[in-house]
Amino acid sequence: MHPPSRPSLQERFRRYRQPAGFALIALVIGVIVAAFAASAGWLTPSRLSGADVADTLEQHNGAHPGFRRAHQKGVCVIGHFDSNGQGQALSKAGVFAPGRTPVFGRFALAVGTPYSPDGVPAPRSLALNFTQADGEVWRMAMNHVPLFPVATVRDFVALQQATAPVPDTGKPDPARVAAFMAAHPETRAFGALMKSTPTPSSFANGNYYSINAFRFVDAGGRSRTVRWSLAPEAAFVALDRSRFDALNAQDPNFLFNDLLTRLHAGPQRWHLLITLAEPGDRSDNATVQWPADRTRVDVGTLVIEQAALEENGPCRNVTFDPLVLPAGIAASDDPLLSARSAAYAVSLRRRSGEPPRPSALARDGVAPAPMEPRP
């Protein structure tokens, strides 16, 4: 049936103007919401966020509310850095001007649980915070092995998943571990390095390495790729790893108690050595070591004077984000740096919202008692 007369173009336009207007509004809003969802990664579940990394660590290590998601067992330390001025030629950061910069930090075991005994084949770490006179802050989180087992965050997550305990056995699935190792020569090399590197007998006589590369920028704007390490003044003594069980039976906190005993006797010192890359040295891969003959510049002495339990020390409620850097020190193109920064931020957010639990040292008591932190 035809209407008596066709409506004019203008009438038809008028009739559809309102629905067309609403449709256009819905379209505009829909496009913006879709773009927002894409930006947030809601449309790409494979994108890895800091929260995904923290989730993987929680699955691997179990839930330990109130603690860091990695390197859970630790103690705060307080001291200073005496710069000898040699670093000024490399970086304009205030920390390298001759003089003293206050430092706090944290020694820890990269063990995955907060109440593990100390005798375990896990990397040991030293995290530091330098607060410059101008208020700028330099943070770092270093390990006693110079390399990282993987080069990318995706491989890190895959490694955690492959080595996560299986519910039935409480141990990793050997087939999954083997498959990961077969596909990752760099992780095998890391394992070999862990085995072949003698384990220091103490936190105080270990070297600590920046792992990632960074860039130092001098006053003239020249940028250099560097890594750094801390070399102890205390004489190196290797720990007999076959004695782990005996040492744990004697005192499950033997490493931390050794550190407290040494600090009770006097300050512990390390030299901060800046290693300069040469053309061709990889700055983007924390699994690749630089040749041993690279120039190292001793830029000053780290002096650790006091320890404090995490409960009353300055280290627990901050994160040693490797991208907290003063002017004169900058990130390299190592992709792990962003991943570490993002994952540490999520770890801080989660543990800050959880009721704190006693650290192993507070629970077990320590001898000698850690000194009170300075106000």
Next chain:
Amino acid sequence: MSTPVVKFNVYARLLHWSMAVMIIAMLFIGVGMVSTTTEAYAQLVAIHKPLGAAILLLVLIRLGVRFSHKPPPLPGDLPAWQRHAATLSHWLLYALMLLMPLIGWAMLSAGGYPVTLLDGLQLPALVPIDPALFAFLRGAHRYLALLLFATFLLHLAAALFHALIRRDNVLPSMLPWSSRGARNGSQGDAGMPPE
């Protein structure tokens, strides 16, 4: 559109459109940066902080402009509930654009992060290090950001509703360019939401 458009004050329009771009960018950068662990994370965080500080500075100026210049009135025939919704959503937008950078700044301070805007330019800590406060502010920053995004969508939908369905003078009064027959000032009955 028989009545001439009464436009917002030129500074109000300038602040509206420049801050619109900055705030929308900020929301996309915010959800983008927490979604990734690639190098984009560090790059986006490095933009997020100084951009947030710039928004804080601009919103203070904007509130000054808002309180010293009466905006054009809403159309007289606007239903009461739409009038109330306009007033409420505009003050919600002002509150969120002021609160979000302040919460971000306080949150970083409570988490013990230095608030570094540019190479060597750092803001002082707004509050002392406090994990419970950090956790609260970090949650507030996320949920208020989503509320700000939702309020922006509502604001945009309402602006388009005025332009496409009601075809009144609400959108033209905020357009950055001057339209035919436009008058600057706040008298007249053909104007816009209290923004």
